[in-house]
Amino acid sequence: MIHLPHLVIDLGLILGSAALTTLIFKKLKQPLVLGYLIAGFFVGPHFHFFPSVSDEANIKVWAEIGVIFLLFSLGLEFSFKKLMKVGGSASITALVEVIGMLGLGYGVGQMLGWSTMDSIFLGGVLSISSTTIIIRAFEELGVKGQKFAGLVFGILVVEDLVAIVLLVLLSTLAVSQQFAGTEMLISVLKLVFFLVLWFVGGIFFIPTLLKRTRKLMSEETLLVTSLGLCFLMVILATKVGFSPALGAFIMGSILAETTQAEKIEHLVKSVKDLFGAIFFVSVGMLIDPKMLVEYIGPVLLISAVTIIGKMITSTGGALISGQPLKSSVQTGMSLAQIGEFSFIIATLGLDLKVTSGFLYPIAVAVSALTTFTTPYFIKYAEPFYNWLEAALPEKWSSALKRYSSGAQSISVVSDWQRVLRGYIVNVLIYSVILLAITLVASSYLRPWVERNLAGNGYATIATVALALLVMSPFLWALAVRQVHSDTTAKLWQQSKYRGPIAILRTSRLLVAVFFVGFVVDQFFAFYVALLATLGILGILLLFTKKIQRFYDKLENRFISNFNEREAKALEAQARRDALAPWDAHLASFEVRPESPVVGRTLLELGLREQYGVNVAMIERGKMMLTLPDKDERLYPGDKLDVIGTDEQVKKFSAFLEPVSREDEPQRKSEVVLRSYEVFGGSHVMGKTIRSSGIREQGHGLVVGIERNGNRILNPDSTLVLQEGDIAWIVGNPKRLPALFRVKEKKEIKS
Known part of the structure; x- marks a missing residue:
């Protein structure tokens, strides 16, 4: 009789149960992560109706591989360049949220009488939102093209990096068993040292390697090479005292800077999905119903703290960074959950044997509850904002608008x-x-x-x-x-x-x-x-x-x-910019063959007159048409970058029938929406919009003017720019600042 190894039997149970539950959750339009967790519960040691996994040690090894692939994929989507371009608003909001939730989590843990380490790890678990759940909810609700979505994606990029730092700091804290400032500082300096070294070395060698071996690289060899580099970095990170997850994340972020990034991401996706499913199933295997019943009070309390705390800290952080009240509220209500990084942090505490057994299932239960509530909070964020705006005193609303407008004005770096x-x-x-x-x-x-x-x-x-x-x-x-x-x-x-x-x-x-x-x-x-x-x-x-x-x-x-x-790649695709005080922002669409715009010129379509939107750029194959002429015709496959408010973009979207692109929020751009203040003595002061050179020299289009507290949307080209005006312009960020700098004294005299 042929004997099957336990590992094969266990994999059959895991993948079979995962397939069944995810089909059900797909039908119910619920996140697949929850299906994996429930599948793990069914085949785990605490549920005896179905056969249970017999060799949990092997499954933990596979789950560790799953974490590596999850972090490698996150790194491929991360990119250091995206972090540099993410902007101050996302960075400030993310830091305020993380610091606030770390403090709230620690405080709740102490209030419940937990140990110091349990409380600290609870703060870490609650501090990071779920990228997977938010992306899925945005896609299902059709809000990826709205203004606040770009800010949310920027926050998630920053949170990914903060989570990596947290893993390092929590590991150090777990080993020392006390808050030693010197050891923490050494850990941070060590992390900075290796991040800079790996990034510089990786960018210098790896793109060159891929470029010189391109003719030899089939899909198979590229996949093997990428995974080989990933696991080499995992080994290297482990050797110098970091977690395998950090090594995988770093190699993913290095490969994200290469021309093969999208192809690698596509090739790795199936492998990541497989091992990611095993990881989440292994998480579900640790769910103990008796423990959940025993700790139902803390689960409900921590869930409420997570939702309310994240809404307040994220909204507050966005307001501090200068975002309008509407975008801030929508951002806060979108981030009110925990997810995959929370599981990894909770797993770290278990592996290091510094947290109690109840923390892990509590984290899973809180994640499940907040995952269910996330789509509803996103859906009702705008109605809540409308109620809040009506309830706020007029004095407060005016102060917030003035602060938002002032904070978003671009100051020239000295x-x-x-x-x-x-x-x-x-x-x-x-x-x-x-x-x-x-x-x-x-x-x-x-x-x-x-x-x-x-x-x-x-x-x-x-x-x-x-x-x-x-x-x-x-x-x-x-x-x-x-x-x-x-x-x-x-x-x-x-x-x-x-x-x-x-x-x-x-x-x-x-x-x-x-x-x-x-x-x-x-x-x-x-x-x-x-x-x-x-x-x-x-x-x-x-x-x-x-x-x-x-x-x-x-x-x-x-x-x-x-x-x-x-x-x-020649990608000059417009990034959603969360700067416009009247809610105007950039959104991207693709022209389908059956779209009513095909074959018609921009003049014939009259998009500004009918929908209030302006076409900032057309990408046609490898050709990029920035600020296209009114006689430009639209063809199937054209990618349009348009500017407008949420309502205008929504109407235009229904007319155009756009195709959303998965990487839309993180697209690189040579065209952005920014505000510039007109200073006395600047090149544009005292000139009309037409004669200022903004279009010809700066490759820009003026879409709004703020003057003495009044807003002029789509101003006439004969409008004269005055000192103190704030001009909102969509265009090339490298060319425009020169037009708004104050002239040198010699120039003024002449």
Whole structure:
């Protein structure tokens, strides 16, 4: 008789039950995650009507693989560039929400008489919202094109990164069993060090590898290569003391910057879905009905705290960041749940044996309850806002509108801020690279030399020389390379900035001296190291041109790899911007072959007159038509970026019958909606919109003017721009700021 391994039988039970429950949940239009949890309960040890999984240890291994694939997929959707572009509103809102929920969770845990570690982990569980559930709810309710959705997706991107930091900090806290400030600071610095190192190294090598092997890459080999890189980073992260999930997330975010990102994401999706299902089923296996009955009070209390707390903290954070009341309320009511990261945090507490057994099933129960309520809160967010606006005193409403309008006005970054920020980034990146080379030389290269070349007097000198040779381009970049050279030269002409600039330059040189001395000191006596350091710095200055040429090649390779995805894809798709005070924002649509707009010009359609929307851009294959002419015809497959209010976009959507795109909220854009204040002495002040050069020079379209508290939507081209006006413009963010900067004194005199 043939004997089946227990693992095969267990997988059959897991996938069979998961298939049955998810079909039911699909029919009921409920999130599939809940179906997986219930499937896990059915095959778990606490439910005996069906056969139970016999070897839970193996399932935990498969669940760990599931976590790795979940975080790898999140990394593919994350992208460091998206984080840099996510904007201040999303970052502020996410941080306010996370900090608020950490405090609320800890407070509720203490109120219930739980231990300190249980309370801390409860705060971590409640602090992160569910990306999966929110995306699904937005798709089902058809609100992905609305203004607040872009802000929500930005918040989720920031929360993903915060969750990774939380995993590291909670692991450190669990090991030390006390809140040790020094250890936490060391953990954060260690995380920053490896994040910068892995990101810089990954962007430098991996896109080049994929590019040079492109002809050899079939779908099969690309999938295997991607997963191989993922698990290599998992191993590396584990070796340096981080969780496997962090390694998977980092590799996913690195691959997200390559031109193959979408293809990798598509190839990995099926594998991720399989192992993700196993992970969520394994979560459901730990649900103990007796424990849920025993802790039904805390479950209901924590669910209420989660919903109300997230609504208040998210809404408050959005208001603080300058969002209008409507968008803030919709954002807060969309984020009122916990999900997949909460399970991972709760699992971490169990694995480290620092949390009680009841925390995990409570987290699952709270997630299930808040998942059911999420679609209803999103659906009724706008009616709630209407009631709230009517109930608020007029004085409060006016104050919120003034604050929102003022907070969203773009202020020009000063030259000094640009230079200071450039110096800080310069020192941080090159210090990380030099420290990494130093650690490799002292921890690996030196022992290898001593072990294999003992007694050779030149071995030590060769080791130091090799380390310094590798470090030389980065030492030059740290100590000598100019940062924002034109801006720095401009500031140097002003006497008040000469002292600070000299201090910045000196500090960079001292950091470079430290690294040279540190390396040499590993192998020689202090005085020898001091003399050698001075000599090496002299050599750097002597061969500065050759080193500069070599460094320029390295930098150009990095920048080329970093921007390759944008350059190759030619994607200039409009990002939803949550800036417009009258609710105007960018939304994206695709023209179907049967759409009534096919073959007609924009003039014939009269979209502005009928629906109040403006077409900001048309993407046609690899061709991009920014601010298209009125005689431009629309064809099947055209991707339109239009600007309008939620109501206008909704009407236009019904007319056009758009096709939503999954990556729509995170699309890169060369066209955005922003506000610019007209200052006295600026290039546009005193000119009409037509003669200001906004369209011709800035590639922009003025869609609104705020003047003395009044709003003018779609102003006439003959309107004269006055000092103090706030112009809302859709256009190229790189060209427009120059038109609104104040002219130099020489220009004004002339």
